Amino acid sequence: DIKDAVLAFFRRKQAxxxxxxxxxVLVTAGPTHEPLDPVRYLANRSSGQQGFAIASALADAxxxxxxxxxxxxxxxxxxxxxxxxxxxxxxxxxxxxxGQFDVAVCTxxxxxxxxxxxxxxxxxxxxxxxxxxxxxxxxxxxxxxxLSTKSAGRPxxxxxxxxxxxxxxxxxxxxxERKGCDWIVANDVSPHTGVMGGQDNQVVLITSDNVEQWPxxxxxxxxxxxxxxxxxxxxxER
Amino acid sequence: DIKDAVLAFFRRKQAxxxxxxxxxVLVTAGPTHEPLDPVRYLANRSSGQQGFAIASALADAxxxxxxxxxxxxxxxxxxxxxxxxxxxxxxxxxxxxxGQFDVAVCTxxxxxxxxxxxxxxxxxxxxxxxxxxxxxxxxxxxxxxxLSTKSAGRPxxxxxxxxxxxxxxxxxxxxxERKGCDWIVANDVSPHTGVMGGQDNQVVLITSDNVEQWPxxxxxxxxxxxxxxxxxxxxxER
Numbered sequence: 227d228i229k230d231a232v233l234a235f236f237r238r239k240q241a242x243x244x245x246x247x248x249x250x251v252l253v254t255a256g257p258t259h260e261p262l263d264p265v266r267y268l269a270n271r272s273s274g275q276q277g278f279a280i281a282s283a284l285a286d287a288x289x290x291x292x293x294x295x296x297x298x299x300x301x302x303x304x305x306x307x308x309x310x311x312x313x314x315x316x317x318x319x320x321x322x323x324x325g326q327f328d329v330a331v332c333t334x335x336x337x338x339x340x341x342x343x344x345x346x347x348x349x350x351x352x353x354x355x356x357x358x359x360x361x362x363x364x365x366x367x368x369x370x371x372x373l374s375t376k377s378a379g380r381p382x383x384x385x386x387x388x389x390x391x392x393x394x395x396x397x398x399x400x401x402x403e404r405k406g407c408d409w410i411v412a413n414d415v416s417p418h419t420g421v422m423g424g425q426d427n428q429v430v431l432i433t434s435d436n437v438e439q440w441p442x443x444x445x446x447x448x449x450x451x452x453x454x455x456x457x458x459x460x461x462x463e464r
Numbered sequence: 465d466i467k468d469a470v471l472a473f474f475r476r477k478q479a480x481x482x483x484x485x486x487x488x489v490l491v492t493a494g495p496t497h498e499p500l501d502p503v504r505y506l507a508n509r510s511s512g513q514q515g516f517a518i519a520s521a522l523a524d525a526x527x528x529x530x531x532x533x534x535x536x537x538x539x540x541x542x543x544x545x546x547x548x549x550x551x552x553x554x555x556x557x558x559x560x561x562x563g564q565f566d567v568a569v570c571t572x573x574x575x576x577x578x579x580x581x582x583x584x585x586x587x588x589x590x591x592x593x594x595x596x597x598x599x600x601x602x603x604x605x606x607x608x609x610x611l612s613t614k615s616a617g618r619p620x621x622x623x624x625x626x627x628x629x630x631x632x633x634x635x636x637x638x639x640x641e642r643k644g645c646d647w648i649v650a651n652d653v654s655p656h657t658g659v660m661g662g663q664d665n666q667v668v669l670i671t672s673d674n675v676e677q678w679p680x681x682x683x684x685x686x687x688x689x690x691x692x693x694x695x696x697x698x699x700x701e702r
Contacts, residue, residue, distance in 0.1 A: 263629075265627060266509075348653075359577075391586040392586075
């Protein structure tokens with residue numbers, strides 16, 4: 227539509243003159259779906275909104291943005307290169323095949339595990355016995371950890387996200403150490419917060435030497451603040 | 465909007481003079497989501513479109529329609545009473561609390577199984593070992609079978625749906641016998657058919673004495689045909 231066309235025009239200009247002009251940024255977003263069979267899958271409640279808002283804000287600052295998303299019901303932001311996938315393995319492949327980035331912002335709620343076997347046909351109830359099929363899970367590739375520990379071509383700044391429901395800061399600090407990323411943006415996604423699928427977010431930014439509690443604000447404002455921080459970091463780096 | 469207001473007005477008139485005026489019909493639709501923890505859930509690819517189309521077509525014929533749906537991204541049809549839920553157990557409770565119906569059309573892709581335990585907090589990866597948590601499934605309540613075998617107040621006509629990926633007719637015939645419903649509408653939902661989430665459907669109508677292969681058509685047309693059959697059945701019954 228017209229709004230998108232204007233936005234895309236503005237963002238093309240920003241790509242020449244914006245504060246992040248020339249900066250290649252990867253954003254991952256959304257959930258992944260992990261099939262059990264042709265009909266059933268494991269999912270999570272990520273809506274993709276925070277990641278899409280960050281991709282938009284990055285494009286506003288003139289960055290060259292690749293947004294890789296799992297299944298969501300959102301339209302891709304204007305002026306952003308957009309790839310969609312379903313599973314963690316597909317997202318991993320898209321990210322690893324997409325070349326080098328200056329910054330990676332990994333907001334996607336990548337499934338930690340997937341069913342060990344994807345049945346080729348719909349799994350049927352076994353007779354009258356109502357016996358449930360065994361469901362064995364295996365770990366998925368860890369996109370954030372792989373990006374963070376790349377021996378060649380690691381993004382200069384890797385930002386992970388941590389969706390927690392308890393001990394948010396402790397879990398997020400541990401995640402930052404474990405994955406090897408530079409910053410973690412942590413949030414409490416307990417149902418009572420309304421964060422998953424909602425318009426607002428309340429995050430904690432965790433860096434190597436700091437823990438910052440941000441006030442509750444819209445996901446668009448969280449995105450602007452994160453991009454502001456990235457811009458400062460990049461300018462100090464240059 | 466205006467279209468919905470006109471439709472609702474038409475349907476209110478039809479509720480007095482339509483071929484299904486005075487007929488109470490239950491329609492279930494969509495998938496169910498079965499939580500593992502506050503973030504993760506088991507899901508299936510049902511979009512709810514076929515069930516919503518049937519609810520619409522029933523309202524066009526003047527039926528008094530209750531549509532009970534799992535999580536979908538569709539707007540409820542005009543002039544239809546609409547209840548939403550997430551899990552199979554919630555859908556079961558809504559259906560069982562909603563009184564008596566002349567006809568039940570059970571299109572919902574109710575999860576056969578759910579995780580035995582729903583964790584109160586997000587399940588964490590266990591240390592560095594990448595050990596997946598055990599996931600034990602237990603059977604969900606069977607809404608179609610319960611409706612079909614109600615000792616008192618059974619709907620006069622209970623129509624089940626069967627989403628299969630192989631041996632469609634054999635599986636659907638067996639399902640009709642096992643559940644005790646009157647008709648089964650069976651379809652092949654293998655990925656190559658594009659039925660799950662798509663606009664079209666190709667169904668087989670299975671009754672006690674007949675197996676009818678219908679041609680591929682829009683889900684709206686499948687809905688009209690099914691409602692036509694219900695109307696004929698009701699008129700013979702009266």
